Every structure is written in structure tokens, then in C-alpha cells.
Amino acid sequence: MIDSTAIISPKAQIDENVKIGPYSIIKDDVKIGAGTVIESHVVIEKYVTIGADCQIFQFAAIGAVPQSVKFNGEKTYINIGKGTIIREFVTIHRGTAFGGGLTEIGENNFLMAYTHIAHDCKTGQQVTLSNNTTLAGHITIGDFATVGGLVAIHQFVRIGDHAFVGGKSAVVKDIPPYVIAAGDRAKLHGLNSVGLKRFGFNADTIKALKRTYRIIFRIGLTLNEAIERVKAEVDQVPEVTHFIKFLQSSQRGVTR
Numbered sequence: 001m002i003d004s005t006a007i008i009s010p011k012a013q014i015d016e017n018v019k020i021g022p023y024s025i026i027k028d029d030v031k032i033g034a035g036t037v038i039e040s041h042v043v044i045e046k047y048v049t050i051g052a053d054c055q056i057f058q059f060a061a062i063g064a065v066p067q068s069v070k071f072n073g074e075k076t077y078i079n080i081g082k083g084t085i086i087r088e089f090v091t092i093h094r095g096t097a098f099g100g101g102l103t104e105i106g107e108n109n110f111l112m113a114y115t116h117i118a119h120d121c122k123t124g125q126q127v128t129l130s131n132n133t134t135l136a137g138h139i140t141i142g143d144f145a146t147v148g149g150l151v152a153i154h155q156f157v158r159i160g161d162h163a164f165v166g167g168k169s170a171v172v173k174d175i176p177p178y179v180i181a182a183g184d185r186a187k188l189h190g191l192n193s194v195g196l197k198r199f200g201f202n203a204d205t206i207k208a209l210k211r212t213y214r215i216i217f218r219i220g221l222t223l224n225e226a227i228e229r230v231k232a233e234v235d236q237v238p239e240v241t242h243f244i245k246f247l248q249s250s251q252r253g254v255t256r
């Protein structure tokens with residue numbers, strides 16, 4: 001059902017089971033999947049693809065050109081995965097040619113009010129971004145990560161799977177998977193044990209991750225020394241291997 005006051009481009013591809021509320025604007029080359037609900041006063045600009053069963057609340061603005069002085073009007077995109085909830089006044093900007101051309105929101109994300117996602121950011125599945133979370137460009141957030149309210153994240157930072165970032169934090173370096181981080185500037189505060197238990201991680205895996213965390217961050221070794229010790233002393237369950245690979249691939253440096 002499309003409200004009579006909505007303005008819909010004839011070049012948009014909208015499934016017949018989409019609901020669009022009053023005064024919303026859908027521009028050219030937008031694709032919207034079945035079961036998605038667009039509330040009133042939403043603006044969706046060009047080159048945006050929205051999956052099935054999403055819900056976008058009033059006054060969200062999706063697909064504006066990026067806030068980058070390097071952007072030169074090129075055709076770039078936004079993809080939003082199925083089942084994602086986008087609350088009031090969320091803003092999501094298109095990618096840039098120099099950053100890969102795509103801003104991508106994963107499946108079943110929950111973007112709370114006033115969240116801003118800048119150009120070329122990517123989130124995994126079931127990510128929660130709380131009110132007033134601000135993502136600068138080129139940020140990657142892993143699966144099942146949670147970011148608290150009023151958090152600012154620097155360009156090119158990565159936040160790992162199942163990480164938890166506390167509210168009112170300023171994040172300037174990578175946050176490893178499975179940990180808790182908070183503060184200005186953010187520091188690590190141990191393993192996200194409660195979150196891991198809620199997601200069904202078994203006791204042996206959590207024990208291995210706790211041992212890995214302690215060796216890397218608590219006993220004063222260099223990163224390379226700590227990684228070698230983890231390989232020698234800790235069960236190499238997939239989560240430990242993933243943790244180590246994340247650290248080794250960091251470009252901005254790792255929060256400690």
C-alpha cells in the first residue's frame with residue numbers, strides 16, 4: 001500500500017507488498033523488497049537497494065551523496081540487508097569511487113534513532129547501533145557487534161564480531177572481536193563473556209578466548225610475542241584463530 005501523498009519515481013522497483021507512508025519520497029533506481037514498511041516523511045535517494053521485511057521509521061534519510069570533498073558525483077550505491085530496522089532520523093550515505101563505491105548494511109541490523117553511517121561503511125549481520133552512534137567513512141563492523149549510544153568511530157576503524165562498545169566512547173583504533181571496550185579514548189575492559197554466553201558459546205571456547213586475551217593484553221608482551229605464545233599455549237579453536245587474524249590484519253592499530 002502506497003499513500004497517495006508519497007512521491008515515487010517511475011524508475012523505482014518496489015515490490016507490490018511494500019507499504020509506503022505519507023509524504024515519503026522514493027527516487028530513481030531504488031529497489032525495495034517484499035514486506036518492507038516505509039513510514040511517513042522518509043527520503044530514499046538514488047541507487048539504494050533495500051531487502052525484504054525491513055522497517056524504516058519517519059524522517060530517515062537514506063542515499064544522500066557522501067560528505068567527502070573527494071566525491072565527484074560518481075554513481076555509487078547503498079545495500080541494506082533484509083530484516084533491518086532503521087529508526088527515526090537515521091542518515092546513511094552512499095559510497096565513494098575511491099572507497100569501493102558501496103555502503104552496505106547487513107541483515108537484521110538495528111539502527112537506533114539519529115545513527116549516522118557515512119560513505120563506504122559496512123556492517124555484518126545482527127549489528128546494533130544505539131542512539132546517536134556516528135560512523136565516519138570506511139568503517140567495518142562485524143557480525144553481532146553492539147555499539148552503545150553517543151559513540152563516535154574514526155574513519156577506517158574495524159570493530160570485530162561480538163564486540164561490545166560502551167556508550168559515550170570515542171573509538172580511534174580497531175576493537176578486536178569478542179571484547180568489551182569503552183572510554184574516551186576507548187580502552188579494552190575484558191572479554192564480552194555475558195554476550196558470548198547469550199549467543200551460545202560453550203565454556204571451552206570462552207575459556208580459550210579468556211586465555212588469549214590475558215596473554216595478549218595483560219602480561220606486557222609485544223604483540224608478536226603474545227601471538228606466538230597464544231599459538232603455543234592456547235587451544236586453537238576457530239574463535240581464537242579469528243581473534244589472532246584480526247589483530248594481524250590491523251591497519252590502524254589495535255585498542256589495548
